[in-house]
Amino acid sequence: MHDANLDAIASLINTPPMSVKIRTATIHTTQLKTRMPFKYGIATMTEVPMLFTKLEIETNGKKTSGISSDLLPPKWFTKVPNESIENEISEMLKVIRNAISIAVDSEAENAFKLWKLIYERQDIWAKKQSIPPLLAHFGTSLVERAIIEATCRLHDQSFHKALLSGSLGFSTDSIHSELNKTPFNDLLPQKPLPKISARHTVGLGDLLTKEQILENEKINDTLPQSLDECIQYYKLKQFKIKINGNIDSDLERLISIANVITRETANNFAFSLDGNEQFKSISKFRDYWTEINKEKSLNKFFKNLLFIEQPLHRDIALMNSLKDEFNEWPERPPIIIDESDGELESLPNALSIGYSGTSHKNCKGIFKGIANACLLESNRQAGMATMMSGEDLCNVGPIAVIQDLAVMATLGIESVERNGHHYMAGLSQFPKKTQTQVINTHPELYIEGKMGWPTLKIANGEINLESVNEQPLGVGFALDLSVFEKVQIQE
Secondary structure (H helix, E strand, C coil): CCHHHHHHHHHHHHHCCCCEEEEEEEEEEEEEEEEEEECCEEEEEEEEEEEEEEEEEEECEEEEEEEEEEEEECCCCCCCCCHHHHHHHHHHHHHHHHHHHHHCCCCEEHHHHHHHHCCCCHHHHHHHCCCCCHHHHHHHHHHHHHHHHHHHHCCCCHHHHHHCCCCCCCCCCCCCCCHHCCCCHCCCCCCCCEEEEEEEEEECCCCCCCHHHEEEHHHCCCCCCCCHHHHHHHHCCCEEEEEECCCCHHHHHHHHHHHHHHHHHHCCCCEECCCCCEECCCCHHHHHHEEEEEEEEEEEHCCCEEEEECEEEECCCCCCHHHHHHHHHCCCCCEEECCCCCCCHHHHHHHHHHEEEEEECHHHHHHHHHHHHHHHHHHHHCCCCCEEECCCCCCCCCCCHHHHHHHHHCCCCEEEECCCHHHCCCCCCCHHHHHHHHHCCCCCCEEECCCCEEEEEEECCCECCCCHHHCCHCCCCCCCCCEEECCCCCC
């Protein structure tokens, strides 16, 4: 008698193990200019390179490709005041080149294990080179994103479906071992968000009212410029306000910002504060916060505060000695890390000190971000007040912002900082073919403006993600990289 069970067992025995291998890689760049200066922390961005990476991947004999992209922003991955912009860009290219060199010919069982292999090798190299992990794994993240997109394309799945179905091979407990008893599917939304709220950045140099715009500073691209114009144009309800740590200048500006936001939103708003590492101790930040809160005109405004992002300099932000100081300040506002979230163990360390959570940015790693979201949700289910915010790195199309939104939707982050559309003039700096691809694939995400080029569509303060949620890591079109400058992987 024929035994079907024996056939099934034989089939399993004879099935070759899954193999994901990176065959080839390329790097391309283009130079972008901002529509207005973007002042954050110790930097002011007026122009910035955008980089694209493309990987050719073979999975059990089937070939596919994936693309990732990001700006190379000054004074973020490292914050050295006297370092030249040229040197910082060179360092960013160095870590990207190394991650790609490690990636080519690397092979593993699935996308997640391939990422982990590359991550570990990049980590070893970076430590030998004395390169900080936040910068080192910027390179890893670009490779990671391309691997994920290629895998999603191979399986013809959206990012959310590829993650929850197991196609990516993701494992939470290999990053956070304390989660070994809970399936990650139980800690993530079962459906991606159909839309998110755009949390609008108010940069340190941004004008607040249209009356402040000098005639020779007016931008004639039909997009809003001042804060009040942006609120009116996009119907914004959520904001991210940059502070510089100087009590006098910050207080004056916060009062002005509060007046504009309160007036233009009819008092229907929420906001976060970004400290951009301006404080060298928790005591100095506590003193600052105490003084700010003495201003009675801001009392009502501060009731709408969501959290404060990275007030402490990364050099001291995760020191164990801070634990006592956090405990001595029980009435503190929710504080999260951002720039300090450079390693896999950064978030657990931050939570043990007293922070409320962390931010997600694709440049810090998608798989790490997923694991962090799971850890925060696990702690939340255990009764802790935790949070994960979505923050921006001036992401713009045609790739970076879409991939970013795909991950935010999957993680269920409802309030996401968006500033790329504000500081860049839509897709005006990209070829017409690229513009057409984007708007045809994502007609609810982008809209063709009066100047003839697409710009991010924000309606009633929200961004529609339905088309993003349907495509492999959001994108859904094959970008032609030949129109951009090719960069050699080996220096």
